Amino acid sequence: MALLPFLLSLGLSLATAQQFDPYAVVRSHYDMDKVLGAWYPMAMASSNLSRIQHKGDMHAILKTIERLENGSLTFSFDFLLQGQCETAVMVCKQTQRSGMCTIEYDGKSTVLILETDYKIYIILYLHNIKDTTETRVLALYGTVLTPRVYSPHPHTPAINNTPP
Numbered sequence: 001m002a003l004l005p006f007l008l009s010l011g012l013s014l015a016t017a018q019q020f021d022p023y024a025v026v027r028s029h030y031d032m033d034k035v036l037g038a039w040y041p042m043a044m045a046s047s048n049l050s051r052i053q054h055k056g057d058m059h060a061i062l063k064t065i066e067r068l069e070n071g072s073l074t075f076s077f078d079f080l081l082q083g084q085c086e087t088a089v090m091v092c093k094q095t096q097r098s099g100m101c102t103i104e105y106d107g108k109s110t111v112l113i114l115e116t117d118y119k120i121y122i123i124l125y126l127h128n129i130k131d132t133t134e135t136r137v138l139a140l141y142g143t144v145l146t147p148r149v150y151s152p153h154p155h156t157p158a159i160n161n162t163p164p
């Protein structure tokens with residue numbers, strides 16, 4: 001997927017001060033306990049930019065991934081609701097596939113980890129179906145808060161409406 005190198009170069013240039021180890025990159029069989037904790041937005045792309053831009057209904061920023069006592073994963077998102085920043089905690093229901101879970105909110109979303117090194121970055125792919133509309137979002141998150149505060153703008157690249 002051609003967008004991945006783009007997202008990575010955008011985001012990982014920020015991380016070169018840290019030790020990036022290409023051999024640590026994982027693309028399947030994830031250890032989900034290693035993705036728990038705080039994540040910070042670095043770059044985002046979507047098949048429908050108006051939904052992830054400011055005031056878009058999918059303008060949400062992942063903050064943390066946590067595990068409940070019963071084993072289920074939760075994702076905390078910050079989003080704007082009537083001009084107010086709200087945090088919503090959503091259970092992401094595990095599926096058969098490693099790194100894939102589903103969220104029932106505003107339609108149905110499938111969240112898939114595309115790759116991570118657990119230490120510096122994670123790339124998430126989100127597929128939302130609301131009524132009959134499908135939207136795909138690709139997001140790069142890092143473990144450190146970068147000075148480049150994320151804000152989707154008209155120059156954000158569009159992605160094709162095809163699954164990875």
Ligand SMILES: *[C@@H]1O[C@H](CO)[C@@H](O)[C@H](O)[C@H]1NC(C)=O
Nearest residue numbers: 047048049050051057133134
């Ligand atoms: C993109 O999202 C906007 C806002 O939800 C919607 O009005 C529009 O129809 C969508 N475009 C496509 C191509 O799905």
Ligand SMILES: *[C@@H]1O[C@H](CO)[C@@H](O)[C@H](O)[C@H]1NC(C)=O
Nearest residue numbers: 068069070071072073091093
């Ligand atoms: C765990 O608890 C949450 C919150 O009560 C619930 O939504 C979820 O379905 C539960 N998971 C399992 C596997 O029972």
